[in-house]
Amino acid sequence: MSAGRLPRWVDYVLIPFLNLAAAFLVSGLVVILIGENPLDAVRILIWGSLGYGEGIGFTLFYATNFIFTGLAVAVAFHAGLFNIGGEGQAYVGGLGVAFACLALDRYVPWYVTLPFAILGSAAMGAAWAFIPAWLQATRGSHVVITTIMFNFIASSLMVYLLNNMLKKAGSMQPETRTFEDGGRLPFLNDLFPSFGFGYAPVNLSLFVALAASVLVWLLIWRTKLGFEIRSFGANATAAVYAGISPVKTIVIAMLISGGLAGMMAINEIMGSQHRLLIDFVTGYGFVGIAVALMGRAHPVGIVLAAILFGMLYQGGAELSFEMPNITRDMIIVIQGLVILFAGALEHMFRPAIVRLLTPSRPLDAKEA
Amino acid sequence: MKISLTIGSALAGLALSAVSAAAADIKPAVLYDLGGRFDKSFNEAAYNGAEKFKEDSGIEFRDFEIQNDSQREQALRNFAKRGMSPIVAIGFSQKAAVEKVAAEFPDLQFAIVDEVVDLPNVRSILFKEHEGSYIVGLLAGMASETGKVGFVGGMDIPLISKFSCGYKQGVVAANADAEVFENMTGTTGAAWNDPVKGGELAKSQFDRGADVIYHAAGGTGIGVLQAAADAGKLGIGVDSNQNALHPGSVLTSMLKRVDTAVYKAFDDAKNDAWTSGTNILGLKEGGVDWALDDNNTALITADMKTAVEDATNKIVSGEIVVHDYMSDQACPL
Numbered sequence: 001m002s003a004g005r006l007p008r009w010v011d012y013v014l015i016p017f018l019n020l021a022a023a024f025l026v027s028g029l030v031v032i033l034i035g036e037n038p039l040d041a042v043r044i045l046i047w048g049s050l051g052y053g054e055g056i057g058f059t060l061f062y063a064t065n066f067i068f069t070g071l072a073v074a075v076a077f078h079a080g081l082f083n084i085g086g087e088g089q090a091y092v093g094g095l096g097v098a099f100a101c102l103a104l105d106r107y108v109p110w111y112v113t114l115p116f117a118i119l120g121s122a123a124m125g126a127a128w129a130f131i132p133a134w135l136q137a138t139r140g141s142h143v144v145i146t147t148i149m150f151n152f153i154a155s156s157l158m159v160y161l162l163n164n165m166l167k168k169a170g171s172m173q174p175e176t177r178t179f180e181d182g183g184r185l186p187f188l189n190d191l192f193p194s195f196g197f198g199y200a201p202v203n204l205s206l207f208v209a210l211a212a213s214v215l216v217w218l219l220i221w222r223t224k225l226g227f228e229i230r231s232f233g234a235n236a237t238a239a240v241y242a243g244i245s246p247v248k249t250i251v252i253a254m255l256i257s258g259g260l261a262g263m264m265a266i267n268e269i270m271g272s273q274h275r276l277l278i279d280f281v282t283g284y285g286f287v288g289i290a291v292a293l294m295g296r297a298h299p300v301g302i303v304l305a306a307i308l309f310g311m312l313y314q315g316g317a318e319l320s321f322e323m324p325n326i327t328r329d330m331i332i333v334i335q336g337l338v339i340l341f342a343g344a345l346e347h348m349f350r351p352a353i354v355r356l357l358t359p360s361r362p363l364d365a366k367e368a
Numbered sequence: 369m370k371i372s373l374t375i376g377s378a379l380a381g382l383a384l385s386a387v388s389a390a391a392a393d394i395k396p397a398v399l400y401d402l403g404g405r406f407d408k409s410f411n412e413a414a415y416n417g418a419e420k421f422k423e424d425s426g427i428e429f430r431d432f433e434i435q436n437d438s439q440r441e442q443a444l445r446n447f448a449k450r451g452m453s454p455i456v457a458i459g460f461s462q463k464a465a466v467e468k469v470a471a472e473f474p475d476l477q478f479a480i481v482d483e484v485v486d487l488p489n490v491r492s493i494l495f496k497e498h499e500g501s502y503i504v505g506l507l508a509g510m511a512s513e514t515g516k517v518g519f520v521g522g523m524d525i526p527l528i529s530k531f532s533c534g535y536k537q538g539v540v541a542a543n544a545d546a547e548v549f550e551n552m553t554g555t556t557g558a559a560w561n562d563p564v565k566g567g568e569l570a571k572s573q574f575d576r577g578a579d580v581i582y583h584a585a586g587g588t589g590i591g592v593l594q595a596a597a598d599a600g601k602l603g604i605g606v607d608s609n610q611n612a613l614h615p616g617s618v619l620t621s622m623l624k625r626v627d628t629a630v631y632k633a634f635d636d637a638k639n640d641a642w643t644s645g646t647n648i649l650g651l652k653e654g655g656v657d658w659a660l661d662d663n664n665t666a667l668i669t670a671d672m673k674t675a676v677e678d679a680t681n682k683i684v685s686g687e688i689v690v691h692d693y694m695s696d697q698a699c700p701l
Contacts, residue, residue, distance in 0.1 A: 058442065159524065159555035173460055173483075174525060199445060201438055272438060275464075279402075282436040317439055321432055321446055328404070328433045 010353060012301075016294075016342065018349045020308075023341035027334045034330070036323050048318025049311035055318065057189065057200020062284075063303075063310030064202065064267045067209040069288025070306055071216050072125075072261035074297035076143075078220055079253035080233035085132060085147025086261040087285030088154030089125040093262025095161070096120025097269040098176055098276035101183030108182050110270075117270050118208065118263060125262015126255040128154060133254030137247040143254070151285075162278055175277035185271045203271035212260060213299035219256070229253050261285060287335075293343040305342075312338065396421070396634045397452040398431040399443050401459030403560060405433055409586040409607045410626060414458045414481070416608075417627030421634040429634070440465035448473040454491075454637045456481070456630050460527070466490060477642050479633045481626060482527070484646055492646045493629045497527070498534030499683055500622040500656030501582070502690045504604050505538020506679055507658070508580040509546050510672045511602060511619055516547045518573035520566055520592045522585035523559040524552040526694055531584035531606070531622075533699035534690050540701060541679070548701075549573045553588045563591030570595035570603070580604065580619060593618055602667070605659070615663035623657040625649070652684045 028038035049059045069086045076083035083089075100116035132146035162174035185204040189197035220226040232239040232249045240246055268280050291309055295301030316331035341348070398418050400411040418429045430452060432443045440457075444465050447455045454477035457466050463483040470478040470487045479491040486492075508517045517539055521528040532550055539546045551569045553559040566588035570581050574595070581596055582604035583589035589606060590613070596603030597614035605611065605621030612618075629649065636642045649655020658676065660668060682688040693699050 058438070061438065156555045163525065173463065178464075199441065268437075273464075277437065280437055282402075313435070317435065317442065321443065324430065328435050331435070 006350075006354060006357060010357065015346070015349060015353065018353075019342040019346060020338065022349075023334075023338040026341075027337050030330070030333060030337075031326065034325055036325055041319060041323065041326065044319050044322050045311070045315035047315075048322075049315035053196030054198035054200045055314055056195075057197030057202040058314040058317075059307065059310040060188075060206055061200055061202040061267070061272065061310070062313040063306040064206045064209045064271075065264050065284040066287055066291045066306035066309050067213060067303055068264035068267070069261055069285050070291030070295060070302040071212055071299065072257045072259075072264075073288045073292035074295070074299075074302055075216060075220070075229070075260060076253055076257040077292060077297045078226075078233045079229045079249055080236060081136070081250065081253060081257075082144050083129065083147055083254065083257045083261075084144050084289065085129060085150050085258070085285070086264075086288045087281050087283070088147070088151035089128045089258040089261035090264040090281045090285050091151075091154045091158055091279075092128040093121040093125035094265035094269050094276050094280060095158070096122070096124035096262060097265045098166070101179045101270055102176060105180040105183030110182055110185055113182050114185065114204075114208075114266075114270070117266055121262040121265045122259035123262075125265075126259040128262070129254045129258025130251070133251045133258075136254070137250040143250075155279075159278065162276070166276065173277065175275050177275065179270070179274045183270060184274050185266070187271075201272035203267065205267040205271045208263070208266060210303070212263065213303055216260070217299045225252065261288070290339045290343055294339075294346075308338070309335070394427060394454065394634070394637045395450070395452045396427065396429040396637065397447040397455045398429060398630065399440070399447070399455065399457045399462065400431065400433050401461055402434060403459075403586065405431065407560070407586060408590065409560075410624070411458055413608055413624070413626035414456065414630045417630030418456075418634065420627065421631050425635075425638060427634070427638065437461075441468055444469040444478075445472070448476055451476070453477045454479055454633050454642065456633050458626070458630075459483075477637055477644070479629075481629060488644055491633060491642070491644050493633070494646065494648045495624050495626075495629075495655045496648060496650030496690075496692070497531050497584075497622075497624060497656060498537075498690045498692050499651045500624065500658065501531045501534030501584075502538035502541070502683070502688075503651070503658050503676055503679060504582055504620055504622045505535035505540075506542045506676060507538075507620055507668070507672055508535070508582060508602075508604060509539040509542025510669075510675060511667065512543070512546065512578075512580045514577045514579050515543060515545060516549065516577040516579065518549040518570065518578035518581035519551070520569050520573070520581060520583045520585055520589065521550070521552040522554075522588055524555050526697060528552065528584050529699065530693040531582075533693040533701070535582050536699065536701045537690055538679075542675070547577075549576060549578055553585055560586035560588060562588045563594070566591030567595040571599070574599050574601055582606070582622070584622075609659040609661065611659050611661055611663040616666065618664060619667050620664055621659040623659055625655050625657065628654065650683070651680055 031038040031041045048055050072086050073083055097117045100113055100120045104113045132143050132150055135141040135146055136143040166176045167174055168177045188202045228244045228249055232244055269276055291305045294305035312335050320326050320328050398414055403411045405415050406412055434440055440462055456479040458481050460483040462480055466478055466480045466485045470490045474489055477489055481493045484492040519532045519535055536548050539548055553562055553565055566585055570592040580602040583592040584606045593603040593613050597617035602619040604619050607624045610621045691700055
């Protein structure tokens with residue numbers, strides 16, 4: 001994670017750029033293999049995600065989801081925990097949003113509902129992360145395993161609730177009634193018509209996500225708790241020796257992580273769909289892991305990585321729309337390549353660059 | 369600059385009208401549900417219907433597979449902006465999106481399968497799955513020697529209970545003492561595509577004495593039919609004709625003619641015979657049916673055939689009313 005011996009711009013700009021370029025080169029080869037023009041494909045992907053207002057709107061909409069789930073993974077990551085349960089925590093977080101909206105939407109305007117929705121989603125997401133956290137802290141049950149299992153439990157729970165408790169009468173779709181205006185966040189297109197976001201569902205929760213990024217930065221690098229979390233993540237034994245309670249640190253880090261994941265539901269449920277529906281998370285929780293890895297678990301990196309993945313989602317959809325040969329599965333291949341090069345192989349070009357940029361100095365960038 | 373723009377757009381306009389005049393007057397489109405184009409079941413049936421229309425009429429269609437819920441509206445609007453019509457949306461989950469986009473583009477024709485959207489330019493296509501399931505239930509009840517039959521559903525939602533309820537009524541009509549085992553594969557979308565679990569559920573039902581199992585589980589059902597073939601018992605397919613998957617081990621298939629519905633939607637638009645409103649396709653309309661071909665003729669006795677034809681006639685005439693689970697969210701059995 002540290003900058004090693006390289007100038008910061010190399011670490012934060014050049015290397016990510018090279019990784020991305022490599023990912024796109026390999027993706028281009030795949031596109032050639034299925035008989036399409038890779039340059040056209042790149043053009044459609046970029047244009048589809050950044051070329052016009054509505055495309056940008058969709059990109060930012062997806063990015064909002066990824067910021068929340070990316071931050072969630074990052075916070076746990078700083079405590080040395082790998083929270084794979086963002087998917088389930090976000091799903092259950094939807095309950096918190098839905099309860100707030102269903103209870104209040106007919107009586108108060110959205111800005112009164114929003115704080116309750118934020119609290120509700122964060123509380124539900126945190127609650128869903130609590131049991132894995134507690135088991136990890138006191139029993140040593142590995143949090144990777146338990147959070148994955150909790151994704152499945154979340155799924156079953158939500159299906160049960162939606163089918164048996166929350167569904168509106170006579171509907172086939174397991175979903176709640178549509179919220180009234182008091183349960184709908186304003187679309188950015190209505191707030192800033194000049195940007196021309198059109199029908200894109202990007203909404204006010206983008207700002208909630210950005211605020212959460214700032215708060216996470218403050219928490220991790222500017223508070224005592226953040227210091228404890230980072231110390232514990234860097235060396236648990238030393239942290240315990242220094243008087244940091246492992247149980248408290250694990251549980252609190254996971255609660256914050258789960259809460260952030262749960263807040264993703266604000267964007268989907270209150271911001272876009274205006275009803276609680278089945279399987280609304282569709283993988284955003286898992287993509288959050290990639291976003292956190294690419295963003296080096298730093299809020300700024302996460303926001304940038306989230307925008308990149310937003311582009312891949314939105315541009316990818318345009319791409320498979322314009323080029324029917326490139327199916328949605330191909331889009332996943334391209335996303336996978338980006339994760340592979342930017343996450344797993346992030347140090348591939350590093351030794352070469354270190355040699356190039358520091359010819360006379362001894363090589364002591366051990367992390368490379 | 370301005371002149372060249374004007375000329376350019378005029379040319380573009382000419383080119384557009386030339387193309388549409390040459391290719392016929394409709395630009396049909398299909399929007400699949402999350403299952404995707406080649407799900408061996410529901411969405412694929414829609415694809416087959418569209419492909420057949422392309423073969424017969426020479427008119428190309430466009431289609432799109434969504435990746436998440438936000439793309440439903442986006443894709444419909446993308447089609448609509450390009451003037452595609454009719455646009456057929458597959459699956460009940462598309463309801464909200466069709467409602468919105470169809471209202472924005474009142475001059476285009478939309479259709480939705482498995483849900484009702486009450487707008488003047490939308491055709492809502494529903495199927496009486498309970499009637500088709502009743503028929504295959506009747507066959508299962510007659511074919512069973514143990515008096516025990518099974519049902520494996522995909523995701524636990526009311527629509528699948530509609531299949532299972534119709535099936536049970538058919539089984540009981542054939543054999544009033546019959547026992548029906550029922551299992552749902554899961555509670556998430558993954559339940560549509562888990563052939564291993566489908567096979568395990570089928571095996572456990574066989575162990576409990578069942579000898580015929582009907583599946584309404586999409587890709588999961590492939591495992592059910594495989595398990596039936598392995599055990600030397602009988603399976604019943606669904607949606608498409610799955611008799612050929614294991615000839616001799618698939619008693620029959622309950623056909624849900626999504627392909628016919630899509631074909632008809634395109635064809636009606638082409639022939640200026642488009643009608644909006646709700647189309648409910650049951651046995652009478654040929655919307656549901658059972659499959660009889662070379663692969664299963666040996667399994668269907670003359671008695672069974674007579675009984676099914678008799679029941680079909682009675683359902684068509686209204687003498688037998690198969691209870692629809694979705695009408696009151698309950699099954700009398």
